[in-house]
Amino acid sequence: MGIYCCSYDLLRPVLFPFFAALLLVGSSLGRADSDFFDPTRVTQLSWRPRAFLYKRFLSYDECDHLMTLAKDKLEKSMVADNESGKSVMSEVRTSSGMFLEKRQDEVIARIEKRIAAWTFLPEENGESMQILHYELGEKYEPHFDYFHDQTNQQLGGHRVATVLMYLSNVQKGGETIFPNSEGKLSQLKNDTWSDCAKNGYAVKPEKGDALLFFSLHLDATTDPKSLHGSCPVIEGEKWSATKWIHVRSFDKPEKNRSSDACEDENVLCPQWAAAGECAKNPLYMVGSKDSLGFCRKSCNVCSL
Known part of the structure; x- marks a missing residue:
């Protein structure tokens, strides 16, 4: 339980007004069996930014289920405009994707509860899960998940954490990269990594694995080292599912x-x-x- 407990202790200073809800999540999910949340599968990848990898977070059946739900509903991916907060098309992001509904079925509900148990962040603070598909050459240039526009900040505030779940293996390329990570110079890479991945600390997409990283420091300030992107796919295709989690409830509108x-x-x-x-x-x-x-x-x- 070391990783699980330590992560909770270190997160305490940044837990905002939802601390009471967090305790409810912990008490209700703390009884979960080891196959629901297994801290022995979690490895700390980096502290600047804070990033953790959970091996086999999803089963292959869960991965296939999410891809099946999305395949006939994919649309060109959008990005949030820095000034207006509105979604706009951009060559910065060339993938296709779609959003599932929260608790759309039993599989999605189970995954969302597992995310809450791992992150100790309430389900209501999360956005709907987004499924992304990257074909040959498609990528997402490095960007931040936190916001500076008021439109998005009013919808739950900053994104404090991101859980990126890999739904497929990629023959080459498609790595998640952190260009500003302090560990980028110490990570050894051979020819199996793409040239893009060599420009920062990188994580290879492996079916079923999940990457958790935080966009805010423990004192709630934004972390510029959380800059991240998706390298171009060189061989094969990449499927992923993203869960963005905010500092406040995303389900309930901000009170007047x-x-x-x-x-x-x-x-x-x-x-x-x-x-x-x-x-x-x-x-x-x-x-x-x-x-x-x-x-x-x-x-x-x-x-x-």
Whole structure:
């Protein structure tokens, strides 16, 4: 249980207002059998960024089931515009994909519970699972999973964690790469790796494995070392499933807040303000003319 417990302890400072929900998840899933969550299959890949690999997270039958659900529903993948937050087409991302519904069937519901048990993050904070398909030459240029636009921040806040599940093997290429990782120089690579993968710390897609990485530091600030991408497929094809998890509930819309109210929305606001986050992360802490921030009291910007 070492990896499981240690991961939980290290995550405590970044668990935001959903801590009570997190405890409920832990208590209800803590009774799970070893085949539901097996911490012996988890390896820490990196600490900057925080990244972990779970071998055989999905069974082959689960992988095949997800691919079957998606095959006749794939559309050109989109990216989020940095200014508007809207989904737009871009050559940065050339895959095709589709979104499944939450708890669409028993298999998906079981996988979502397993993700919550592994990450200690509530199911309601997760987006619907996205299935992606990469054909020859298709890729996703390095990008961040956290947001700077208010539209997306209001939908559950930043993405704090990403679980990337590999649904197929890839003969060559298709690696997940972290160009800014501190471990990129120490990772040995031979000719089985693509040239793209040699530009950072990389993870080979293997059917059933899952990669968990965090986009925020333990103090809730964004982590630039979480920059990541998908290398072009050189031989074969790549199938994957992505679960993005936010700092707040993604299922429930943000409550309306009065501009006259002088309050913090998070118990950690005074701590973050003391660390200088009012200036470093003003959109979240202070807000803008279009959206109130979440730590206005601690940042001393309330109307008097």
